[in-house]
Amino acid sequence: MDPRHRQILQRNRSNLVTALNPKEICDGLLSKGVFTQDMIDEIRSKIKRRDQARQLVTDLETRGSQAFPAFLECLRETGQHALAELLQCGDGVRLPPSVPIQPSLIPLPVRKFPGAPVVRPNRPRRDSIQCYKMDASPCGICLIINNVDFDPDCDLKDRKGSDIDCDKMEKRFKALNFEVIAKRNLKHKRIRHEMASLAKRDHSAYDCCVVIILSHGTEANHNRFPGAVHGVDGPAVPVQLITNYLNGQNCPSLQGKPKLFFIQACGGGEKDTGFEVSPDEVEPSLGGIDDQMDAIPISSSSDSLSTSDELDARATLPTPSDILVSYSTFPGYVSWRDTQAGSWYVENLDRVLEENAATDDLVTMLMMVNNAVSQISAKGLYKQMPGSFNFLRKHLYFQASLS
Structure with a gap:
């Protein structure tokens, strides 16, 4: 399948799993030679419609x-025009006008009880944001x-x-088809090396x-990415320096490609006790009895960004473009880790990736992690964001299979 078409399917998997009627479309895909009879039988062997839809979309990505x-044509032939329009908007292809496109919408459930807000159906729209190529193997x-x-002398x-945490991340990113290299107990010079x-x-x-860096952390001077992570010998390496190694200037073979950094470390020494909200706002969750911090405070200052702008006659990208740094905690605050179960952040990052990588983009999943971690409390008092x-x-979609 054309990588462009595969990205469209990945971007719309959630809608497809929710609204697709596999029973109506299987015969058409078989007659058009897209699927074999064995593939149709496997799809139909699934009991639930959603499971059938997942299997169909997964198989479709492997075809020519x-x-x-052909899939779009089958959708239109079986009256599933809303899905056809949704996918076609993301592709720009024009199908033969054998069946007119109807301005139908994917219906959403409407709540019937008194006082319920009116739920408007989602309108298919053209998404102007492209997706990163993520199909290399x-x-x-x-x-x-x-x-x-850590060295006993470094406090x-x-x-x-x-x-x-390390085991979870190693298994998770191997499952997402990454070549994983794990290093343990690095001094600050070795981190840079x-x-x-x-x-x-x-x-x-x-x-x-x-x-992915799992260590103690602290605040540090910066003009882009705050924080620093400690080597096991004590001295810290600024996160900004770590990201600079892979930016467009220093690593040409990664130019235009996403560079992702996940930092499980404190951003400082301040503890967050949260603030009072309505009980409906949160689902309280207590941390473990052995929660510890990953912090030692050193500095709270930060450099301001340069305000001088000059014209550039060349076609370039900004130096920090295509970089995302995800922190386990807000700059300046501690990050909590359960000595028996691992850190709050990594535990929820691993779970969210497992449950949602097949249907959601990275930024959406990180918001899910933020929400989950924000509802946990250490010792019934301290929070983390x-x-x-x-x-x-x-958009960034990992390689993942619907399950």
């Missing part, structure tokens, strides 16, 4: 260049730096539970690069 146009390299055992406690080595590699055959510095230019 004519599969997508492997998709890219995922470097995990897991700092657990930083050992990070019990971090190996659990590993990043330099990663930047020197040829990423031409890859579509993405991921760096993850967040991201996002310089991506397109």
Whole structure:
């Protein structure tokens, strides 16, 4: 299948699983030679309609260049015009005018009880934001730096539970078709060395690069990405320096490709006690009895961005473009880790990726992580709020199968 068509299917998987009627469309896909009888039988063996729809979409992505146009034609032939319009808007192709397109909409359930708000159906629309190419195999390299055992002289406690986080991230990104490299207990100079080595590699055959850092953290001077992560010997490496290794200037083979950084470390030493809200706003969740912090405060200052602008006669991208840094906590605050179950952030990041990577883009999933972590409390008092510095230019969908 054309990668453009595959991206359209991935971008609209949630709508397809929700609204597609597989029973009506299977015969058409069989007669047009898109699916084999064995594939149809496997789809029909699923008991639930949603499971049938998932299997159909998954199989469709493996078929040839004519599969997508044939799929649209089958949708129109069976009266599923809203889905056909939704997919066609994302493609720009024009089908033969054998069946006129009707301005139908995908119906959403309307709540009937008194006082319920009116729910308006979603209108199919053209999405002007493109998607990153993410179909290389492997998709890219995922470097995990897991700092657990710290020098007794540096006043930083050992990070019990971090190996659990590392195992989760290693398995998750392998499942997302990344080549995973895990490094344990790196001193601050070794962190910089590993990043330099990663930047020197040829990423031409890859579509993405991921760096995951599990360590103690602190505040640091910056003009783009706040925070710093400690080596096991004590000194810290600024997150901004870490991201710079992979930017468009220093790693040409990753130019225009997404560079993702996931930082499980404190952004400072301040503890967040939260604020009072309506009981309907949250679903309280207590952290473990062995919650620990990943922080030591050093500095709270930050450099301001330069305000001088000059004309540029060349076609270029900004240096930090295509970079996303996801932090386990808001800058300046501590990040919590359960010594028995791992950190709040990684536990929820792993769960959200497992449950939603097949249907949702990365930014949407990170909002799900933010919401989940924000509802947990350490020792029944302290809170945590993850967040991201996002310089991506397109939607990002991981390679994942519907299950």
